[in-house]
Amino acid sequence: MAQTYSDFELIVIDSGTDNADEIVASFDDPRIRYLRQKPQGLGAARNLGIDVARAELIAFQDDDDEWQPTKLTKQVDAIRNAPESVGVVYSTVQKIQNGQQWWVPNENTTQTSGSLVPALWRHNFVSPQTVLIKKRCVETVGGFDESLPALEDWEMWLRVAQTFEFEHVDEALATAHISEDSMSVDYESLAVARDAIVRKHRHTFDEESVARHLFWSGHGFMKTNNVDQGRRNLREALSAEFRPLYLASFAASICGHRLYNRLYSMRKSVG
Numbered sequence: 001m002a003q004t005y006s007d008f009e010l011i012v013i014d015s016g017t018d019n020a021d022e023i024v025a026s027f028d029d030p031r032i033r034y035l036r037q038k039p040q041g042l043g044a045a046r047n048l049g050i051d052v053a054r055a056e057l058i059a060f061q062d063d064d065d066e067w068q069p070t071k072l073t074k075q076v077d078a079i080r081n082a083p084e085s086v087g088v089v090y091s092t093v094q095k096i097q098n099g100q101q102w103w104v105p106n107e108n109t110t111q112t113s114g115s116l117v118p119a120l121w122r123h124n125f126v127s128p129q130t131v132l133i134k135k136r137c138v139e140t141v142g143g144f145d146e147s148l149p150a151l152e153d154w155e156m157w158l159r160v161a162q163t164f165e166f167e168h169v170d171e172a173l174a175t176a177h178i179s180e181d182s183m184s185v186d187y188e189s190l191a192v193a194r195d196a197i198v199r200k201h202r203h204t205f206d207e208e209s210v211a212r213h214l215f216w217s218g219h220g221f222m223k224t225n226n227v228d229q230g231r232r233n234l235r236e237a238l239s240a241e242f243r244p245l246y247l248a249s250f251a252a253s254i255c256g257h258r259l260y261n262r263l264y265s266m267r268k269s270v271g
Contacts (some may be wrong), residue, residue, distance in 0.1 A: 001027065001029060001031075002069050003067070003069055003070075003071065003072045003073070004069050004070050004072070004073045005072035005073040005076055008031060008055065008072060009031050009032075009033060009053070009054060009055060010029075010031055010032045010033070011033045011035065011049045011052060011053060012024050012032060012033065012034045012035065013035055013037055013045040013046075013048055013049050014034065014035065014036045014037065015036075015037050015038070015039045015040070015045055016038075016039050017063065020034075021034060021036075033052070035048065035049075035052065040146065041146060041148075041149070041152075042062075042144070042152060042153075043143070043144035043145060043146040043148060043152040044144075044146045046060060046128075046143070046144050046152075047143040047144050047146065050135065050138050050143060051143075053135065055135070056134060056135050056136070057076065057079065057132055057133070057134060057135065058132070058133050058134075058135055058138065059071075059072065059075075059131065059132050059133075060128045060129060060131055061129055062128075062129060062176075064176075064177050064179070065129045065174060065175060065176045065177065066174065066175040066177075067129070067173065067174050068172070068173045068174065070173070071091070071173040071174060072132070074091075074169055074171070074173065075089045075090075075091065075132040075169060075173070076132065078132075078167055078169055079132055079134070079167070082167050083165070085164065085165045086164065086165045086166065086167045087133060087134045087136075087137035087160060087163070087164030087165065087166075088126070088131060088132070088133045088134075088137065088157075088160060088164060088165075088166045088167070089131075089132045089133075089166075089167045089168075089169060090126050090127070090130045090131045090132070090166065090167075090168060090169070091130040091168070091169040091170075091171055091172065091173035091174060092104065092105060092130070092168075092169070092170060092171060092172045092173070093127040093129060093130045093172060093173075093174045093175070093176050094172040094174070094175045094176070095127075095175075095176045095178060096175065096176070096177050096178065097177075097178040097179075103172060104125050104127060105125040105168070109125050112125070112166075112168035112170075113165070113166060113167050113168045114165050114166070115161065115165055116157075116161045116165075116166045117158075117161045117162065117204065118206070120154070120157055120158055120161055121158075121204070121205050121206060121209040122209055122212070124151070124153065124154035124157065126153070126154075126157050126166065127153075127174065127176060128153040129174045129176060130173060130174045133160070134164075137160055137163075137164050140163060140164075141156075141159040141160055141162070141163060142159065143156075144156050147196070148192075148193045148196060148197070149186075149189040149192055149193055150186060150189040150190050150192075150193040151190065151193040151194060151197060152193070154197065155193075155197045155200070155201075158197070158201055158204070162204070187220045187223045187224050188220065188224040188226075190217075190220050191216075191217045191218075191219075191220025191221045191223075191224065191226070191229075191230075192217075194213050194216060194217040194220070195214075195217040195221075195229075195233060197213070198210060198213040198214060198217065207240050207241055208240075208241055210237075210240045210241075211237045211238075211240035211241035211243070211246065212237070212241075214233045214234075214236045214237035214240060215233070215234060215237035215245075215246055215249065217233050218230045218231070218232070218233030218234035218236075218237060218249070218253070219234070219249065219264075221233060222234070222249075222253055222257060222260045222261070223261065223264075225257045227253065227256060227257050230253055230260075231250070231253040231254070234246065234249050234250040234253050235250055237250075238250050252264070
């Protein structure tokens with residue numbers, strides 16, 4: 001609640017957290033609204049929050065992440081001063097895992113503002129905890145895809161970018177803490193979601209991006225012993241774009257799950 005911008009409502013969606021209602025009640029702040037929802041995933045929780053929100057601007061926050069105190073102030077100013085075509089303002093995020101830290105987007109991100117369709121094809125650098133989005137953007141493109149087990153934010157930004165522009169605040173206004181059991185390291189969920197997204201949006205992707213995402217979904221399926229799907233995706237990646245890595249990975253997939261993982265571990269150990 002320690003934001004320099006104070007004119008906001010905080011909607012807490014409780015999907016089963018222990019004592020969440022008691023924690024919320026302890027704040028005794030009229031800006032807080034508390035809603036319970038059966039566990040249905042992040043997409044469903046965010047959609048419920050959007051549906052009941054009274055404000056025209058929406059921001060997202062997960063329980064293990066942090067905002068800088070000036071986050072809302074700087075982003076509200078940015079979106080109010082931006083062209084009407086801008087529907088989303090987001091910032092850099094600091095990510096922390098096992099004592100290591102990095103920032104997204106970084107110097108390797110080729111484009112961070114404007115029409116981001118081609119850039120978002122390559123990878124998702126718009127972290128949800130950094131986003132401030134106009135509610136009408138969500139109403140225009142539809143909410144988060146609740147069928148996805150992960151990456152629902154990336155799929156949402158792909159749809160938003162078809163109609164609206166993004167503006168980047170080049171400052172780390174949020175921190176994301178990544179645990180070993182978080183969605184960020186769940187190979188199976190990531191593989192299923194990435195596969196669904198690339199097939200849903202394939203008509204808008206360039207072939208290089210199609211190949212890359214088919215490769216990574218195929219790799220994820222192989223890591224989780226879904227060999228048939230993994231092999232299919234690796235073969236599709238190789239068909240979309242020839243790369244030695246794709247060829248080697250497809251060849252390794254023919255040898256099965258265990259040998260594939262052993263070869264992948266050997267490749268990592270030699271750089």
